[in-house]
Amino acid sequence: MMSHLPVEPSNAAAAIPLHSSQLALSLRGVHTHIGAYHILHGVDLDVPTGQLTMLLGRNGAGKTTTLRTIMGLWPASQGQVLLDGQPIHKLSTPDIAQRDIAYVPENMGIFGDLTVAENLLLAARQARSLKELDTQRLDWLFGLFPALKKFWLYPAGKLSGGQKQMLAIARAMIEPRRLLLIDEPSKGLAPAIILNLVEALKELRRSSHTTILLVEQNFMVAKALGERVAVMDDGRVVHSGAMADLIEDESLQQRFLGLSLGAHQ
Structure with a gap:
């Protein structure tokens, strides 16, 4: 299990900052409370236009809450959610969906x-x-x-x-959607079905202009699909960068996920 980590930009994350015009979606200092529980603690997240970004992290790290906050299902108590640079965090869920955002929940x-x-x-x-x-x-x-x-x-x-x-x-x-949010699509599926799903998602990326933010626990799926990656722990993003950098650097895998992706090959 991954330990709680301080928010420190890794070298991979800091190498090439993304300009706001390149971003379909960005979260800035987002906090989310659910009743008495403080779930998100200042999430900063960038989702580049036209790419598939993986959102990784242990169970309870805040990944699903992040997706639901983007959709307005659990409103942000602080911070901003920006779609193409325009704030959407004060909109209702139907109004957010009208901006061509689709959400596939875990269930x-x-x-x-x-x-x-x-x-x-x-x-x-x-x-x-x-x-x-x-x-x-x-x-x-x-x-x-x-x-x-x-x-x-x-x-x-x-x-x-x-x-x-x-x-x-x-x-x-x-x-047609400008942004697709998918929560753990491979959960509970047999390996052969997961392979079919991965191929379908690859083709979806190739044949559409949809930006995808995908939460996943299966690291083979993450490795096969991700172009960018953000890792969450304790309600914060603790690492972001190119998926290829995380795949190639076992020290990053151990530091941010507590495991080696190589062990899942």
Whole structure:
């Protein structure tokens, strides 16, 4: 388990500062309270435009709270959340979502009694019936997640865990998004399903202009997908930089995660 760490910029994090114009999302000094509990303690986080940023850290470090704070589900008690340089932390969750931000929670949030088709239709703001869904967009999603086409009229609650996760991501992408927040997509999935999910997320990055912030505990997934990385501990970001630097430097892995990524290869 990772020990609580002081907030010190590593050499990798400090090497190339990002200009604000390069950032899709940034958090500045964000604190979040949930009832009597102080969860986030001044989070500073940069998510570059058009890249996939991994948010890593032990259980309880504040990763899910960070995503929920960005979405306004748990409002920031202090600090700023900026989307393309514009503050959004005082907006309601529906207003934040209207700015083309989609959130895939850890529990996936699908409607089990509805079909795959109906789940996607609910997420498509521009369509009122299945016939009004963007067929070109659907074909693209079916290319990423073929099982969704196969089980189009199947109750979502009867899908496998991996298929439910793919539906959750497809629902978030049924319309073009500028920012996608995903919370632990590989959790509870079999290794073969995780590999399929990784390939689908890689293709999503290649074929769209969506910026992705992804929370993950599986370090093989993090290694395969991440371009940038931020590591959290005790409600703060304690390291940020290029994912490649963290992968190549075992001392950084030990310092910030308490493990070696090499051990997970």
